[in-house]
Amino acid sequence: MAVVASETPFHVLAVDDSLPDRKLIERLLKTSSFQVTTVDSGSKALQFLGIHDDDASTVSVHAHQLDVAVNLIITDYCMPGMTGYDLLKKIKESSSLRDIPVVIMSSENIPSRINRCLEEGADEFFLKPVRLSDMSKLKPHILKSRCREHYQQEQQHQQSDSNSNDCSSPTNKSSSSDSSRKRKAEDNEEILPQKNRPRHS
Amino acid sequence: MAAAALREQLNALLSSMFASGLVDDQFQQLQMLQEDGGTPGFVAEVVTLFCDDADRIISELAALLEQPIVDFDKVDAYVHQLKGSSASVGAQKVKFTCMQFRQLCQDKNRDGCIMALAVVRNEFYDLRNKFQTMLQLEQQIQAQQ
Numbered sequence: 001m002a003v004v005a006s007e008t009p010f011h012v013l014a015v016d017d018s019l020p021d022r023k024l025i026e027r028l029l030k031t032s033s034f035q036v037t038t039v040d041s042g043s044k045a046l047q048f049l050g051i052h053d054d055d056a057s058t059v060s061v062h063a064h065q066l067d068v069a070v071n072l073i074i075t076d077y078c079m080p081g082m083t084g085y086d087l088l089k090k091i092k093e094s095s096s097l098r099d100i101p102v103v104i105m106s107s108e109n110i111p112s113r114i115n116r117c118l119e120e121g122a123d124e125f126f127l128k129p130v131r132l133s134d135m136s137k138l139k140p141h142i143l144k145s146r147c148r149e150h151y152q153q154e155q156q157h158q159q160s161d162s163n164s165n166d167c168s169s170p171t172n173k174s175s176s177s178d179s180s181r182k183r184k185a186e187d188n189e190e191i192l193p194q195k196n197r198p199r200h201s
Numbered sequence: 202m203a204a205a206a207l208r209e210q211l212n213a214l215l216s217s218m219f220a221s222g223l224v225d226d227q228f229q230q231l232q233m234l235q236e237d238g239g240t241p242g243f244v245a246e247v248v249t250l251f252c253d254d255a256d257r258i259i260s261e262l263a264a265l266l267e268q269p270i271v272d273f274d275k276v277d278a279y280v281h282q283l284k285g286s287s288a289s290v291g292a293q294k295v296k297f298t299c300m301q302f303r304q305l306c307q308d309k310n311r312d313g314c315i316m317a318l319a320v321v322r323n324e325f326y327d328l329r330n331k332f333q334t335m336l337q338l339e340q341q342i343q344a345q346q
Contacts, residue, residue, distance in 0.1 A: 018254070020247055020250045024289050
C-alpha cells in the first residue's frame with residue numbers, strides 16, 4: 001500500500017522580485033519545515049523547473065527527473081516581465097509541471113485578480129504580508145496533488161494490465177486478479193493521513 | 202554599560218517605535234520568527250535588506266521626478282514596490298506615506314509627488330536611524346554575553 005514519505009521535507013520553490021520579501025518567505029517556509037529554493041523572477045523559476053519559455057508545452061522533461069523535485073510553487077503576483085499569473089499559466093500549460101500546486105501572493109486585495117488566478121488553476125491566494133499561520137495551508141495541497149498523481153498512475157497500470165489480460169482466455173484467475181487490482185485502486189483513493197502536523201498553525 | 206541597562210534601553214526604544222506607530226504588528230511577527238526559528242540574525246538581515254532596497258527606490262524616484270516629463274507609471278511602480286516591502290517588515294509609517302504617494306501618482310500630480318517623496322524620505326530616514334540604534338544595542342548586548 002502506498003505511504004507518503006514523511007521523512008524527506010517537502011520542497012517549495014518561492015518566487016519574488018523583492019529581496020526583503022524573499023528573505024521573509026524563506027524564513028516562514030523553513031520555520032514550517034519546508035526545504036526552500038528562492039528565485040527572483042518567473043523566468044528563473046521556469047529555468048529551475050527545467051522548462052524553457054518558448055517550448056513549455058513540448059518539452060517532455062518529467063518533474064521527477066529534476067535534480068530536486070519541487071512539491072509546491074509559491075509566487076508573488078506583481079513582478080516585472082513575467083507576472084505571477086503568467087508563470088502560473090506556463091506551469092499549467094506544461095504537461096510535466098501542471099500537477100504541482102501553485103500559490104499566488106499579492107499585497108493587493110483585488111477580487112477579480114484573485115478569481116482570475118484561481119480559475120487559471122492556482123490552489124491558494126495569500127494576501128501579503130504572509131504570516132506563519134498561512135504556512136499550514138500549504139501541506140494539504142501538496143498531499144492532495146500527490147494522492148491524485150498516485151491514483152492516476154494506478155489507473156494507468158490497471159488499464160495496461162487489463163488490456164494484456166483480454167488477449168488471454170478468460171479464467172477465474174484473471175477475474176479475481178482484476179478485482180484485487182480494483183480494490184487496490186480504491187485503497188489509494190482514500191485521503192492519506194497527514195503524518196506531519198505542522199508545529200505552527 | 203551593563204547588559205541590563207542596555208537591555209532596558211533597547212526595550213524602551215522598541216516600545217516607543219511601536220507606540221508611535223513607526224512599526225506595527227508585522228515587525229513583531231519578524232521578532233517572533235527570529236525566536237521560533239532560532240535564527241538570531243534574522244531581523245537584522247531583513248531590516249538591512251529593507252533599508253538598502255528603500256534607499257535604492259527613493260533614489261530612483263528622485264531621478265524620475267526630476268525629468269521634464271514625468272513617467273507616472275514608473276513612479277507608481279516604484280512606490281508600489283516600496284509600499285510592499287515596508288508592509289512586509291512592519292514599517293507602518295513608511296507604508297502609509299507610500300499609500301498617499303500612490304494616490305498622487307494616480308492623479309498625475311507632479312508637485313504633490315515631489316512633496317510626497319520628501320515625506321517618505323523623512324519617514325524612512327527616521328525609521329532607519331531607529332533600526333540602526335536597535336541593531337547597535339543588540340550587538341552591544343550580545344557582546345556582553
